[in-house]
Amino acid sequence: xxxxxxxxxxxxxxxxxxxxxxxxxxxxxxxxxxxxxxxxxxxxxxxxxxxxxxxxxxxxxxxxxxxxxxxxxxxxxxxxxxxxxxxxxxxxxxxxxxxxxxxxxxxxxxxxxxxxxxxxxxxxxxxxxxxxxxxxxxxxxxxxxxxxxxxxxxxxxxxxxxxxxxxxxxxxxxxxxxxxxxxxxxxxxxxxxxxxxxxxxxxxxxxxxxxxxxxxxxxxxxxxxxxxxxxxxxxxxxxxxxxxxxxxxxxxxxxxxxxxxxxxxxxxxxxxxxxxxxxxxxxxxxxxxxxxxxxxxxxxxxxxxxxxxxxxxxxxxxxxxxxxxxxxxxxxxxxxxxx
Numbered sequence: 001x002x003x004x005x006x007x008x009x010x011x012x013x014x015x016x017x018x019x020x021x022x023x024x025x026x027x028x029x030x031x032x033x034x035x036x037x038x039x040x041x042x043x044x045x046x047x048x049x050x051x052x053x054x055x056x057x058x059x060x061x062x063x064x065x066x067x068x069x070x071x072x073x074x075x076x077x078x079x080x081x082x083x084x085x086x087x088x089x090x091x092x093x094x095x096x097x098x099x100x101x102x103x104x105x106x107x108x109x110x111x112x113x114x115x116x117x118x119x120x121x122x123x124x125x126x127x128x129x130x131x132x133x134x135x136x137x138x139x140x141x142x143x144x145x146x147x148x149x150x151x152x153x154x155x156x157x158x159x160x161x162x163x164x165x166x167x168x169x170x171x172x173x174x175x176x177x178x179x180x181x182x183x184x185x186x187x188x189x190x191x192x193x194x195x196x197x198x199x200x201x202x203x204x205x206x207x208x209x210x211x212x213x214x215x216x217x218x219x220x221x222x223x224x225x226x227x228x229x230x231x232x233x234x235x236x237x238x239x240x241x242x243x244x245x246x247x248x249x250x251x252x253x254x255x256x257x258x259x260x261x262x263x264x265x266x267x268x269x270x271x272x273x274x275x276x277x278x279x280x281x282x283x284x285x286x287x288x289x290x291x292x293x294x295x296x297x298x299x300x301x302x303x304x305x306x307x308x309x310x311x312x313x314x315x316x317x318x319x320x321x322x323x324x325x326x327x328x329x330x331x332x333x334x335x336x337x338x339x
Contacts, residue, residue, distance in 0.1 A: 007111050011103055012086030012165040016076030017045055020094035021053040021215055027096055028061045036103040044084050046076040054094075073163070074179035074188050081170075081178055089173060091189070093164040097125060105209045106167045116172035116201025117193050119161025120209025121145050129307075130222060133315055134215040136308065138295055141215060141222070145207040153197040154190065154244055160203070163189035165211045171279045172196050182239055185326075186232025190245050219315065223322040230326020249327070256324040259284070289313045 013031060017024060024045075031043055043063040045054055048071050058065050068079045081089060088110055092098060109118045122142035124131035125156075134141035143162040154160040166189060176199060179192050197203050216222040237246040266281035292313030 003325075007107060008037060008040060008106060009087035009110065010086035011036065011042075011088045011090060011107065012080075013041070013043045013090045013092065013103075014077060014080030014084060015043070015045045015092055016048065016073050016080065017050065017054055017058075017094045018048045018076075019050045019052045019054060020027055020262055021050075023095040024054055027092065027094055027098070028058070028063065030097040031063075032061070033100050034098065034103050035100045036107075041103065042084060042086065043078045046080045046083075048072070048076050072181055072184050074181045074183060077163075077189075078178040078181065081173060087170050088167055089170055090167040091163055091165075092211060093213070095125075096122075096164050097212045099210065101326060102209065102211065105206065109204045109206055109209070110167070110169060112202070114202045115150070115204050116169050116196040116199070117161060118167045118209065119143060119193075119203045120165040120205075120211065121207045122162055122165050122211055124283075125212040125214040126217075128217055130217050130219060131215040133308075133312060134222070137312060137316060137319075138292060139176070139316065139319070141225075142213055143205075145205045148207065149205045151197070151203045151205065154194050156248060159205060160190055160193055161205070164213055165184070166193070168196065169201070169305070170191075172199070172201050175199065180239060183236050184232060185235065185330075186229030187236045187245055187249075188232060190272060191236055191240060191243070194240075194243055194245060196269060219318070221314075223318060226319045226322040227329075229327035230323040231330040232326075233323070234327045234330040252319065253324060253327050256320070288315045289317060292316050 015024075015027065025252050032218065034041070043061075044066060045058045045063055046068050047058070048068050055065065055067075066079055066083050068076050077091060078153045088102070088107060089104065089311075090106055106118060107119070109115060121144050123144070124135050135144060140158065142158075143158055145159075149159070151159065173192070173196075174191065176195050179188065183191050193203065205268055216225055233245070233249040236243070237249050242244050261283050263281070266284060269283050270278050296308045
């Protein structure tokens with residue numbers, strides 16, 4: 001390869017933070033070690049109003065700290081874009097850590113000028129039970145791609161980037177005026193990815209662009225996170241009702257409501273009239289659990305296959321319930337609060 005063939009664009013890494021003193025150091029340490037020309041790389045940390053030691057820690061590193069008075073992850077991302085210069089803009093979160101080749105693998109995917117955005121895989125930082133579940137669930141908490149794909153638009157079954165490991169071409173994000181700051185809680189990055197694809201750019205999903213993420217370590221924290229994803233899903237539907245994500249969210253929410261109505265109907269009939277309705281009641285309530293249990297029995301889940309067979313279906317169902325509860329909550333919430 002000649003010098004003319006080498007593709008080494010300038011790259012900006014943007015990190016939105018809020019009260020991240022417990023995790024930000026590991027991320028910044030890992031970014032210091034990335035194997036890329038430091039003259040072509042800048043790191044921008046956008047603080048959305050931390051009240052802990054986050055800013056003090058960030059100022060110990062040779063990175064740019066941007067203070068943003070408004071709350072919201074997309075507000076912070078847009079502020080980072082405005083304060084950066086890179087031809088490629090990469091995004092990650094304060095609870096992540098990146099490998100040395102992270103930037104190089106990102107850049108490799110943008111050699112094709114038709115590529116507008118990239119999503120990489122996310123793996124657990126620790127091997128606690130919840131983190132292992134988060135990676136091995138039938139619906140992983142964050143993206144885990146099995147093969148490299150070049151797509152024209154977002155696809156179901158999580159075939160689209162996660163905000164903690166994604167990159168966009170500057171020309172694409174500037175053309176589309178950045179992230180929608182009204183979308184929050186969840187699906188905040190996905191709305192932009194869909195617009196990038198709709199504008200004519202390609203999207204790459206590359207499992208070799210891998211980072212580590214510090215998943216929630218308690219089930220209650222994971223369920224709260226999932227509840228907020230549900231809230232974000234409804235907000236996205238409200239903002240962009242004709243988008244692919246909005247249609248998927250609407251169809252899944254309607255399906256959940258139908259299941260809920262049928263389940264409570266059989267429960268009412270069982271209590272009020274006759275125990276003959278016990279069988280259909282048990283069927284409609286237990287079949288989802290049994291289907292999930294069979295999936296984990298067939299697939300296995302790392303070293304804890306026996307535990308996964310019993311516990312993972314239950315945890316999946318709790319997450320589904322939390323997600324749809326978040327959507328219903330936001331549907332009924334008439335206030336216009338900010339995150």
